[in-house]
Amino acid sequence: MTCDDVRPQLTAYLDGELEGDRGSAVRGHLRGCAACRTASNDEAALRDGLRALPTLDAPSGMWAKIQTQLADAEIADSEKPRWRRVLARWSPQHWVTPRLALASGALAVIFCVSAWRYTHRDHELPQTALVLPQLPTLPAPATNNGDVATEIAALPKTTSDSYAAAADELVKLATESRASWSDSQQKQFDAKVAELQHDIATADEGRPRQRAYRTLIRYLQRAATRDEVAFADTRGTP
Amino acid sequence: MKFVLLTLGLLAAPALAEPATKPATKPATKPATKGEIVERSRVEIQPAGHAFTNLTVDNPLGDVHVEGYDGNAVMIETHKHAPDDDTLDRLRVSLVPSADGSVRISTLVDSGKELKQVARSAVRIDLVIRAPRKARIDAATSAGKLSIENLDAGGELDSASGSISVKNVSGELLTHSVSGATSLVQVFGSVDAATLSSDVDLDSINGEKLVASANKGRIAGRRVMSRDIELTTTEGKIVLEAETALHGHLVVSSLHGDIDVHLRRHGAVNVRARGGKVDLGQPANLIEHTAGWTVATLGRSSDPMASIELMSKYGAVSLAVIQ
Numbered sequence: 001m002t003c004d005d006v007r008p009q010l011t012a013y014l015d016g017e018l019e020g021d022r023g024s025a026v027r028g029h030l031r032g033c034a035a036c037r038t039a040s041n042d043e044a045a046l047r048d049g050l051r052a053l054p055t056l057d058a059p060s061g062m063w064a065k066i067q068t069q070l071a072d073a074e075i076a077d078s079e080k081p082r083w084r085r086v087l088a089r090w091s092p093q094h095w096v097t098p099r100l101a102l103a104s105g106a107l108a109v110i111f112c113v114s115a116w117r118y119t120h121r122d123h124e125l126p127q128t129a130l131v132l133p134q135l136p137t138l139p140a141p142a143t144n145n146g147d148v149a150t151e152i153a154a155l156p157k158t159t160s161d162s163y164a165a166a167a168d169e170l171v172k173l174a175t176e177s178r179a180s181w182s183d184s185q186q187k188q189f190d191a192k193v194a195e196l197q198h199d200i201a202t203a204d205e206g207r208p209r210q211r212a213y214r215t216l217i218r219y220l221q222r223a224a225t226r227d228e229v230a231f232a233d234t235r236g237t238p
Numbered sequence: 239m240k241f242v243l244l245t246l247g248l249l250a251a252p253a254l255a256e257p258a259t260k261p262a263t264k265p266a267t268k269p270a271t272k273g274e275i276v277e278r279s280r281v282e283i284q285p286a287g288h289a290f291t292n293l294t295v296d297n298p299l300g301d302v303h304v305e306g307y308d309g310n311a312v313m314i315e316t317h318k319h320a321p322d323d324d325t326l327d328r329l330r331v332s333l334v335p336s337a338d339g340s341v342r343i344s345t346l347v348d349s350g351k352e353l354k355q356v357a358r359s360a361v362r363i364d365l366v367i368r369a370p371r372k373a374r375i376d377a378a379t380s381a382g383k384l385s386i387e388n389l390d391a392g393g394e395l396d397s398a399s400g401s402i403s404v405k406n407v408s409g410e411l412l413t414h415s416v417s418g419a420t421s422l423v424q425v426f427g428s429v430d431a432a433t434l435s436s437d438v439d440l441d442s443i444n445g446e447k448l449v450a451s452a453n454k455g456r457i458a459g460r461r462v463m464s465r466d467i468e469l470t471t472t473e474g475k476i477v478l479e480a481e482t483a484l485h486g487h488l489v490v491s492s493l494h495g496d497i498d499v500h501l502r503r504h505g506a507v508n509v510r511a512r513g514g515k516v517d518l519g520q521p522a523n524l525i526e527h528t529a530g531w532t533v534a535t536l537g538r539s540s541d542p543m544a545s546i547e548l549m550s551k552y553g554a555v556s557l558a559v560i561q
Contacts, residue, residue: 148358149328149349152298155380159398162416166434166453170472173493177551207378207396214414214432221451221470225491226549 001029006036014044156206163213167200170220177224189229192219275326277318283335284311291339291391293369295377299329299345300362301400302379306371306389312341315366325356329363343367374409384418392427401436419455429464437474456495471495475553482507484542489549496553501546502560506537511548513555520559 006029012018013026030037171193178186196216203209222228283290290312295302300317314333320326328348335341345363364382369375375386375393384395385403392409395402401418404411408426420431421439428447431438438450440459448464450457456474465483467490469476475495480488481502490497497513509518516532518525526533536559548555 146357147349147353147355148299148361149347151358152347152380153349155298155398159416162398162434170453173472210396210414217434217453218432218451218470221453221472222491224472225470225493225551226489226547 001025003029003033003036006030006033007039010036010040010043014040156210160205160209160213163210163217167213167216167220170217170224174220174224177227181227181229185227185229189223192229273321275320275323277320277326278316280313280315281333282311282313283333283341285339287337288339290335290341290370290373292341293367293373293375293377294340294342294344295365295367295375296342296344297363297365297378297382298380299347299382300364300379301382302365302367302377302384304367304369304375304377304386304389306373306387307368308371309368310370311368312370312373313368314343317362317364317366319362319364321356321360324354325361328353328356329361331363331365482544482546484544486544488544488546490547491549492553493550494552495550497548497550497555499546499548499556500558500560503536504544506535506539506541506543507546507559508543509534509536509546509548509557511546511555511557513548513550514552515554516548517554517556519557 006026009018009022009026013023018026030040174189174193178189181189193216196212196219200209200212200216203212289310293304293312295304300319312335314331316331318326318329318331320329330346330348332344332346333341334343343365345365347361362382369389371388371390373389374391375389375395377384377386377393378396379400380398382397382400383403384397384400385405386393386395386407387405388407390408392407392411394412395404395414397415397418399417400415402413402415402420404413404422404425406424410428411422411425412430413420413422414432415436416433417435418433419436419439420433421441422429422431422443423439423441425443425445427445429440429443429445429449430447431440431450433452433455435454436452437455438452438457440448440450440457440462442461443459444463446464447466447468448462449468450459451470452474453472454474455471457469457471457476457478459469459478459480462478462480463483464480465486467478467480467486467488469478469490471492473494474492475498476490476492477498478490479500479502482488482504484505488499488501490499501507510531510533511518512531518532518534520534520536524534524536546557548557
């Protein structure tokens with residue numbers, strides 16, 4: 001079996017479509033031929049890379065919008081005189097529909113892949129591994145997270161995260177002021193921050209935790225802006 | 239679709255046995271803008287036995303406006319916005335009135351895998367509520383505006399990114415927002431207002447205590463007459479026009495923000511300030527410098543004395559006293 005015999009069968013071989021002797025013959029050739037082995041590895045890597053791409057779902061609401069637009073277009077079309085509708089079918093603008101655009105894109109991809117295969121069919125492949133094109137960074141696969149109910153359920157956590165980020169910044173700022181305090185003030189500050197952080201950790205998610213964060217934030221603001229480490233709850237609960 | 243979607247908390251049967259709830263109007267559904275349906279409905283809850291003393295509103299889906307009036311009933315007007323009828327059906331308003339005088343109003347969205355997904359920005363529920371003036375209001379929104387006016391029992395207002403607006407309210411008032419601007423006008427009572435990254439505007443505040451803080455926002459106060467005042471920012475400027483109370487305390491502090499205080503003085507005032515630059519607007523013979531502080535006593539020291547502390551670690555501090 002020669003390289004010319006094996007190369008056209010590589011895709012089928014990698015897809016597990018070669019059975020019995022045919023598969024065994026290709027496998028045997030790959031064991032002995034470095035060039036074909038490299039070609040096989042490259043093709044396998046490309047296939048695996050494409051498979052690794054996440055499945056993309058259209059954003060929620062897109063199909064509804066498309067349907068609405070199609071409906072609007074149909075209504076507008078129905079209101080046109082008959083001669084204009086007939087004429088429109090033959091106008092270039094009419095050809096460029098979304099489906100046609102999709103089909104054109106698919107054909108272009110098929111053409112490029114075919115051309116690549118054709119140009120590499122009769123030539124010795126370089127011994128270096130194929131450098132895969134940088135795969136585009138794609139958004140995470142769409143899930144039910146896009147629904148309003150899911151978003152509403154996540155709101156308490158989101159708000160708590162905002163408070164947590166502000167508290168982290170203020171801890172740093174207050175710590176800068178801390179250097180100028182006496183030892184007893186530093187101890188008092190450390191103990192109070194630890195206590196308030198414990199309150200946050202043990203509070204339920206949502207309003208209780210946000211309230212605990214606000215208490216910490218106000219304490220840190222007082223400490224950072226006026227070196228006031230004695231806890232003075234001016235109101236009761238912030 | 240053409241029926242009221244208000245879900246009454248009938249499970250609280252004993253509590254609900256007394257208050258009478260009636261839809262005041264049939265819900266009207268109409269297309270508002272292209273691709274959007276709006277349903278408007280009203281419901282009225284009459285108290286039985288006890289007057290309504292507490293109103294709790296939780297609306298993560300839109301605006302909340304509560305207006306006090308001299309009547310006894312709670313009247314709720316809902317405006318639901320959705321892209322289609324199916325989605326409109328998912329939007330709920332829950333009312334749970336209790337015989338103890340409290341009413342809880344909350345909004346929610348039905349969930350389920352079989353339901354068509356819809357983005358949060360495509361739906362909203364706005365609530366316009368008329369409540370007895372003496373009812374305390376506890377209300378929360380997410381991105382929606384939260385406003386109350388003409389109420390006498392104060393309350394607690396909470397928003398994430400929506401603005402908070404209060405006008406003509408008495409009683410203890412607590413407001414907190416992550417990034418929504420807070421505006422308090424004509425508040426007669428103790429106030430605690432906190433924001434993380436938005437501004438706080440105060441106008442005509444008169445109560446025992448005023449505590450306001452903003453992390454990355456400014457605080458602006460006009461006609462502030464509270465007895466004890468504490469304003470704090472981390473980065474924002476603080477501008478205050480206030481009157482001192484006899485024996486009152488005013489503490490204004492910031493880490494990076496400038497502080498600019500205009501003070502109408504009654505009686506004597508003891509001022510101490512520190513900052514990147516300090517200007518107390520007083521003749522040099524009245525000013526002392528001790529331990530990093532610039533100190534001045536205005537008025538006769540035998541008079542009742544109010545104390546003022548102005549501090550900005552990295553900003554400028556200025557004080558102007560108006561007799």
